[in-house]
Amino acid sequence: MSPGRESSGGRIAIEGLTKTYGGEADDERVVAVDDLDLEIEPGEFVTVLGPSGCGKSTLLDCVAGHVEPTEGRVTVDGDPVTGPDPSRGVVFQENRLFPWKTVRENVAFGPSVRGRSTDRVPELLERMGLSSFADSYPSDLSGGMAQRAELARLLANEPSIMLMDEPFSALDAMTKQRMQVELLSAWRETDATALFVTHDVEEAILLADRVVVMTARPGTVKTVVDVPLERPRGHDARTTEAFTDLKRRLLASIHDEAGSEFAAEAGARPATLADGGDDGDGDDAADSSGGGGSP
């Protein structure tokens, strides 16, 4: 909590959130999120961990205001979410930098369309190591740089809530780990509440105060785990006993979830996540990083 910041973290309350997609008939409908309750404290960092297709992105879209809940509601500091708002910044898996604007113009976009000062933009570009790319177009950036620019664009708006939908899942393993630590230090300079969706167990632990494990079809909360690691956290946090303990517990929990369909068929629970955690959609990043840590 740094003093002098205008923004302060928002309290997110998700109450009985249900989102279904598809047709009129019951058998044509897909329940993405089913009667989900979750409260997130101001300034808290919560990661939502779950297999692909468990509705975690839908959950995030509902908080962002991009998707309207079928039932239930999302409130921020007591006010219902009815649409997108600059107080709730979003970073997506694929960068959504405007290709027709330079990096500087992209980062300054929020404050400038809202008629606010863009004085912080150079500092943010510097902070994210993008100063020498300020006048480049997004097509000239690497994946990691593009996500840093996205993060800078979000921070320029000084949001009270940061929403992130697997922002690092398209990056290579090294870049991803560096970005996670950079995100943590950038977040610590704000008072913002963070909601971060991922299918990577290590990422979920490293970033979060609390990890919310989601179940697939229908998507709802399976368990919530506190992360007792001290902040600030760096790369060395990954090797602490508390971290590996937590990882083991979460892997077991996910196994149980994603593996249940396969396990039922095979008649046995798979021993590693590489076998059981892959739900067949090609998201290998989490599986390979998780597989190495399995006993």
Add this chain to the structure above:
Amino acid sequence: MSGAATVARVRRSAATGATTFARRLEAVPRSARRAVSVLAVFAIWWALVRFGVAGFAFFVSPVETAAAVAAHLTGEPVADGGTIYLHAAYTTARVLAGVAVAVTVAIPLGLVIGTQRRWERFLLPALEFLRPIPPIAWVPLVLVIFPTVRLGVVFVVFLGAFFPVLVNTVNGVRSVDDEYRRAAASLGAGDREVLRHVVLPSALPAIFTGVTIGVGLGWVTVIAAEMITGEYGLGHVVFQAYRLIDVESVVVGMIAVGFLGAASTALLSAAVERAAPWLEGAPTGVTR
């Protein structure tokens, strides 16, 4: 951070190194290819005349034409009067005026039709009915309703350029990625900012395609209209020379149209590169 910055710098220099190399590789053969392409046209023309293929025996060869072009370029009057410069100026002015009006009307209209369903239902059926009518078919009507022939020709050019710009603008606006709208909305942009900062720039490549096609059709329609309406202009020159059996002047007029059309395309591409630098490296022209 210094480590990351170094990596970034190395990446960048490697990238620019690669592009300059590719450019150098491309530059030489491309200009050579262009020269070959133009020369081939003249070679085929010369051969057709030389060997008297079909009616080409009665046609002028490139050599005689070159002399005629030189004479006209130094101010010798064409057909029934006026220098080639005067006629070219009339034709160019008509294309510019017609296309300018078309672009000014079609782009805003396209933005409205592309973004607002209500207006689409209201406006599109009428436009779809008018679109298939060839601009040239309007000439008789235009001669009646417009006070001057000059204004009438500009209107016909406008018709030729209007629909390509409109249709491409509508398509461009409709194909804007919703994710960019969402991102803009989450950053605090309202409808007007989304239109200005997301919809318009995102549709710009399609709009440029429309304008490029529009300018091309502008040249087509202006020549046809001038053939019918007479007065000044390259279309009038070509048709008048044909009536006077002045084959050389026919060809001079054709060459002038070809040159001006190609020049306007080149100018347009240069303008696009300035107006939309982020499209650098994207293929130019209508296929963009």
